[in-house]
Amino acid sequence: MELYGAERPGIKHYKPGTVVGKTVAYLVMGLFAFMTVFPLVWMLISSFKTTTEFRTNMMGLPIDWTFDNYRNAWKIGEFDKLIGNSILYTAGSIIGITFLSLLTGFAFAKIKSKATKPIYGGFIIGILLTTQSLMVPLFLEVTSLDRSLGDLLRSAGLVGPSEFRLFHNTRFGVLLIYIGSALPTGIYMCTEYIRGIPNAIIEAAQIDGAGYFKIFRSIILGMTKPIAMTLSILNIPSIWNEFALINILVSETSLKSLPLGIYKFSGGLSSDYGKQFAALVIGMLPMLLFYGAFRKQITAGVSMGALKE
């Protein structure tokens, strides 16, 4: 009976100071959470007001709820095209990044070669660089290559006189550069993960006469589902929201992605608040839904992705 009164280790003992401390902690947390949520809710509510109403009734609920903002913003931003492009870019890049990272990670982790160390090191340096800081040389690279290749093929009579496009203003170019940007981190994560797979499994397969590609297909792909999942979940929001690169890689509306369409609402349309808010909500919603659906996995993925050595 005495045992119930005994203090178990690990249970905190409350001192007078802790109450004050806790209150402060809750206040700070609460303030931060409020500052996070409030602007977003305010934006959502404002998107249902007409611009005239927004000017006079900035903080309250709308008196007349209107959906016109969405209808107009959707039309002006041509979001029906952009969303398709965004889905394509995101899905294509994710498949490319995951496949190439796993393949290369497998080679680095399990195939012994003298070249592994320097090449792997080269990829690791890429983690520290960002493609955004290289956007000018990247732009010059893709445009010059297109021009030179076009000249070359034209003189060989292989293409017509129209502008030749391979890298600039093409979906292929965007995908290529998105995949490349995410490869260093992806390869790093996959290499570390595949190193954890016991060598014995691979050696057993080799004894059975399987080549590296067969081992990759039949063993590695199956065992790396968790890391493939993490990699995809980390990259989906960053590619969906990417702006700086696609801004210079693509100039035709039919190829643009969602963030580019929303950026249109920051300049000349900026005094038309109603449409602006609607466009912002359209831009925010897909990733919020994604977050809602995969919050657990995203949380786990983010903390894993930061474990770079």
Place this chain on the structure above:
Amino acid sequence: MVLPSLLVYLFVFGFPTILAVVLSLSNYAGGTMFGGAPWQITGFQQYQRLFTDPYFWNALKNNIFIVLISVFGQLPLGFIFAYLIYRRIVKFGEFWQGVLYVPAMISTIVVGILWSIIFSPYGPLADIANHSYANAYSAKLAGIFQATGGLANIDALTERIIQASASTITKVFTDPAVELKQFLLSYNLGDSSTVQNDLVNLLAPRWNADFLSKNNIAMIPICFVTLWMWTGTYLLIFLANMQKIDRQIIEAAQIDGASEMKILRHVVLPSLSKVIANSAILCISGSLSGFALILAMTGGGPARITQVLSIYMYDKAFMGAPDYPLANAIAVMIVLFSLVLVGLTFAFERRFGGKE
């Protein structure tokens, strides 16, 4: 098996890096690069131009500012929040964590435009402030009307109103004593509530919240939004790694009578030092290349005062007449700058970090 990745990697990182270095030393002025109009290496004159351009130093200063705010703002805040949740000092950890990470999921463009509206002179901040100013002023007026007997006693009323609105009245009336009296005389005796309303509209102090158009403070909203956006990410990272610490160590420390501060200093901080250093690197390279947020918030304005290096580079290459050599020199500077900072972080961690 490595080849496809290597080719893509060289296309996206390797070749552009070399191109940036080469072109920054050249006089390339656009046009066909390979086998077209000739261009040649001309030496370090682009860097000379860069170092004598006041806008470069301004952009660099802003960049350093953002890096400092990010490293010494996002990381500590994220750490504190993570610690509060980890040690169960606040309950509902999952909830806070879930909420604070939301901004990181939203497109930077959306965030930038949203906050530029909030900070604008016609935005809600100004609106709230001006409402409260107006309310305070209208309360003051009501008091004055009560004390003087309202429109029946115009001379005293005029005098008191002039006293109460010293800061704004000269902007509305050139000779307040005469003109305000005239103004008040134009109302009927029974109109005292109308008159008060009109006076509030005319004379209540107004706050012109032009954060983003005033030179000296335009960086403050940008830094604030940077904090707003990324603190949750570091909260997640730190919390996940704290949860990996063996709970028994902490319980043992508690039994030995260690205070909360001691646990933090001697158990949690040392075992997280590597994670902190890595987060700092993430933070540095992220804030150095931060581009979309500022483009959407201010576009580098007013008068290029909020430019950071990446916006400065973008401006040189894509706005107006392209100046590719200079833009490439900036790209090289950004890469060098981030490598230096990352090196410093590593050195710092090695010197002061916990042993594993």
